[in-house]
Amino acid sequence: MSDPRVSEARGALAHHFDDLEQQHDAATLGMWVFLVTEIMFFGGLFLGYTVYRWKYPHIFADASRHLDTTIGAVNTAVLLASSLTMALAVHAAQTSRRRALVGLLLATMLLGSVFLGVKAYEYRDKYVHHLVPGVDFVYEPGARPQLQIFFLFYFFMTGMHALHMVIGIGLLGVIAALAWRGRYGADYYNPVEVTGLYWHFVDIVWIFLFPLLYLIGAHL
Numbered sequence: 001m002s003d004p005r006v007s008e009a010r011g012a013l014a015h016h017f018d019d020l021e022q023q024h025d026a027a028t029l030g031m032w033v034f035l036v037t038e039i040m041f042f043g044g045l046f047l048g049y050t051v052y053r054w055k056y057p058h059i060f061a062d063a064s065r066h067l068d069t070t071i072g073a074v075n076t077a078v079l080l081a082s083s084l085t086m087a088l089a090v091h092a093a094q095t096s097r098r099r100a101l102v103g104l105l106l107a108t109m110l111l112g113s114v115f116l117g118v119k120a121y122e123y124r125d126k127y128v129h130h131l132v133p134g135v136d137f138v139y140e141p142g143a144r145p146q147l148q149i150f151f152l153f154y155f156f157m158t159g160m161h162a163l164h165m166v167i168g169i170g171l172l173g174v175i176a177a178l179a180w181r182g183r184y185g186a187d188y189y190n191p192v193e194v195t196g197l198y199w200h201f202v203d204i205v206w207i208f209l210f211p212l213l214y215l216i217g218a219h220l
Contacts, residue, residue, distance in 0.1 A: 012188040031194040035201050038164075042205055045160070049153045049212065056146045063150035064216045066131060068122065072214040075118050079203045082111035090196045093189035098182060101192070105176040108199065112169045119162055126151070154213055161209060164202045171195050 053060050089104035130138035132155065133148040175195055178184065184192055 096185040
């Protein structure tokens with residue numbers, strides 16, 4: 001009688017790989033290469049932000065004070081919690097705990113959705129207070145036009161981050177559905193692992209965005 005774990009492993013093995021270990025290494029390497037391109041993308045944004053931050057330090061500090069640090073801190077805590085549930089989900093997959101895996105993936109999706117909901121509320125607040133560049137932007141008395149530059153970076157950088165969050169939640173939804181069908185276990189969990197790498201990367205990007213956008217006003 002054949003080992004069911006072997007049969008499951010064979011079902012997961014793509015035809016162009018010799019074994020699951022080779023497939024695992026290739027998928028992990030592919031995800032890291034993709035993340036390097038993402039680092040270059042966000043790195044360009046961070047570089048542009050740094051140049052203008054250096055050129056207009058006091059204006060950027062004044063603009064930063066229009067952001068709610070409490071909301072930013074809450075969202076930071078939410079994302080850190082989602083990283084924990086994602087890491088636990090990978091461990092659950094590695095130990096063949098299907099129900100725990102599905103529950104932890106759904107918890108990660110929920111936390112990601114909470115983050116996006118809070119961010120949507122924050123965007124609406126900026127719209128109400130006329131702080132969206134190019135859309136009825138209103139200068140306060142004595143404010144300089146370069147104030148819009150900060151908010152351009154704010155909306156573009158956090159918007160791109162939010163887009164990556166939406167993609168991540170979509171990926172987790174697919175992984176959770178497959179996990180519920182028993183697709184993953186100790187013999188095959190690579191998709192959960194590489195999706196976790198992506199999720200952790202998105203969380204790390206926010207760890208840099210939070211102090212750069214929300215906290216600079218406290219020091220000038």
